[in-house]
Amino acid sequence: MADDPGRAGGVSGQHPTTGLDDVVHQRHRLGILTIAAEAKRVEFGYLRSTLDLTAGNLSRHITVLEEAGLVRVDKGYDGRRPKTWVSITGPGRTALTNEMAALRALLTRHDGSPPG
Amino acid sequence: MSDAATAGLIDEMSSLRKRTRRVRRGYWFPLLVFGLLTLGALPLMRPFDWENSPDTRCEYNPDGSMSICRVFHPNTAFDVPGLGRVDPLRVFNSGFVEPVAHPLALGLYWLAVLVFGFLATVWWYRWRASRVGVETSTRAYAQVTYCGLAVLLLVPLISAVSGRALSLHHWAHRFGSLALIVISLGAVLVAIRLSRAEHPPTRRQRVLRAVGVVVTVLVVATLATATIDKTGGLLLIAVGLLTLAVLERSAWCTVVAVAFTGVALLANISYMGTIFYRLGWEIGPRETNLLFNGKDVVLPGAVLVIGGVVALVGQWRTTRAGRAG
Numbered sequence: 001m002a003d004d005p006g007r008a009g010g011v012s013g014q015h016p017t018t019g020l021d022d023v024v025h026q027r028h029r030l031g032i033l034t035i036a037a038e039a040k041r042v043e044f045g046y047l048r049s050t051l052d053l054t055a056g057n058l059s060r061h062i063t064v065l066e067e068a069g070l071v072r073v074d075k076g077y078d079g080r081r082p083k084t085w086v087s088i089t090g091p092g093r094t095a096l097t098n099e100m101a102a103l104r105a106l107l108t109r110h111d112g113s114p115p116g
Numbered sequence: 117m118s119d120a121a122t123a124g125l126i127d128e129m130s131s132l133r134k135r136t137r138r139v140r141r142g143y144w145f146p147l148l149v150f151g152l153l154t155l156g157a158l159p160l161m162r163p164f165d166w167e168n169s170p171d172t173r174c175e176y177n178p179d180g181s182m183s184i185c186r187v188f189h190p191n192t193a194f195d196v197p198g199l200g201r202v203d204p205l206r207v208f209n210s211g212f213v214e215p216v217a218h219p220l221a222l223g224l225y226w227l228a229v230l231v232f233g234f235l236a237t238v239w240w241y242r243w244r245a246s247r248v249g250v251e252t253s254t255r256a257y258a259q260v261t262y263c264g265l266a267v268l269l270l271v272p273l274i275s276a277v278s279g280r281a282l283s284l285h286h287w288a289h290r291f292g293s294l295a296l297i298v299i300s301l302g303a304v305l306v307a308i309r310l311s312r313a314e315h316p317p318t319r320r321q322r323v324l325r326a327v328g329v330v331v332t333v334l335v336v337a338t339l340a341t342a343t344i345d346k347t348g349g350l351l352l353i354a355v356g357l358l359t360l361a362v363l364e365r366s367a368w369c370t371v372v373a374v375a376f377t378g379v380a381l382l383a384n385i386s387y388m389g390t391i392f393y394r395l396g397w398e399i400g401p402r403e404t405n406l407l408f409n410g411k412d413v414v415l416p417g418a419v420l421v422i423g424g425v426v427a428l429v430g431q432w433r434t435t436r437a438g439r440a441g
Contacts, residue, residue: 027125027128030125030129031128031129031132034129034132034133034136035132035133035136035250037133038133038136038137038140038250039136039140039250039251039252039253040245040251040252040253040254040255041245041251042136042249042250042251043245043249043250045249046139046248046249046250047249050132050135050136078246083246085251090312090313090315090316093312100126100129103122103125103126104126106122107119107122107123107126
């Protein structure tokens with residue numbers, strides 16, 4: 001794993017696991033980033049139901065991503081109902097791209113290695 | 117991490133991405149709205165009935181037969197000191213084989229279509245986001261509409277200054293119309309790409325981007341002056357829908373947007389009459405039939421309405437399958 005998640009850049013010339021980012025690599029956090037990258041912003045309730053997480057669990061994952069500067073959280077109201085919106089940042093998009101590239105490289109490397 | 121786990125994680129993320137994209141999509145609404153609004157222009161495209169117009173002055177031969185007539189077609193042009201004759205609505209109401217009877221109403225209608233259609237589309241995506249919890253960004257679509265309206269407003273001014281010097285004909289007109297769409301879409305793709313940059317732009321980059329936007333608008337406006345007569349509304353809708361297709365990342369939306377752009381370009385080069393003739397569709401007498409000029413909006417409007425209905429049915433079935441599953 002990379003020591004500095006924010007700087008875990010490309011995967012070329014190094015073992016693919018070097019490109020894996022501790023903050024992003026966790027399955028649910030990777031899911032949050034993947035969903036957020038597909039939209040301008042995503043509502044907390046959609047993330048909770050899609051990822052099948054409890055509100056507390058999801059909150060903790062979002063806080064980790066927010067503290068790493070990978071997502072932005074906006075709170076507002078829809079009528080009287082409070083809503084929390086999550087959107088991916090530029091560094092978050094880059095971190096997601098790098099993580100997916102590292103995972104694919106890992107798979108390709110294993111596919112290409114001799115058996116045994 | 118085992119190979120199976122890695123492959124499983126990649127598949128899971130791919131599945132999440134596809135699911136979110138499906139839920140997020142809402143393009144059936146702008147397709148239907150713009151389709152119906154396009155067809156709504158039909159009643160305003162009635163040809164000008166010059167024979168029964170009180171403004172027509174005819175001279176007759178001694179035997180009573182008509183010798184010559186002076187026909188004053190209604191138009192929306194006016195004189196501006198220093199510029200000459202300016203027609204602010206020419207991109208919507210001029211260039212028809214038969215001049216229209218109500219050019220002011222037709223021009224204002226298209227302006228209203230562009231503004232109302234844009235506001236309705238932006239409202240729709242925001243309302244839908246509050247319902248489903250995933251929002252499609254309409255920023256690039258809004259920027260396209262603002263720049264497109266600026267282009268359509270600049271065309272009459274450039275036209276007044278340049279006179280007939282900027283008019284293209286035959287194959288040059290066809291290639292020019294196509295280049296107009298290609299350049300506009302290229303600018304949109306560059307703008308979307310830049311908006312996804314990792315870091316916010318520096319001051320220098322912001323200035324460069326602003327200069328780029330101004331230059332692009334001027335180039336497109338100049339090309340539009342040389343190529344657009346009556347289809348300014350259709351072509352701006354076309355570029356807007358192509359932008360939405362990029363944002364939505366939908367194959368069907370892309371197919372409909374490209375088909376609409378194709379028929380709008382054919383209308384722009386006045387090829388619709390040939391299509392109707394080859395299909396054996398009878399248009400009827402030019403003086404009374406709405407389709408004589410209206411044929412330019414029939415196919416574009418139909419493409420959007422059919423595309424919108426198919427997309428709506430598809431979305432309804434997906435939603436129903438999701439609930440059942």
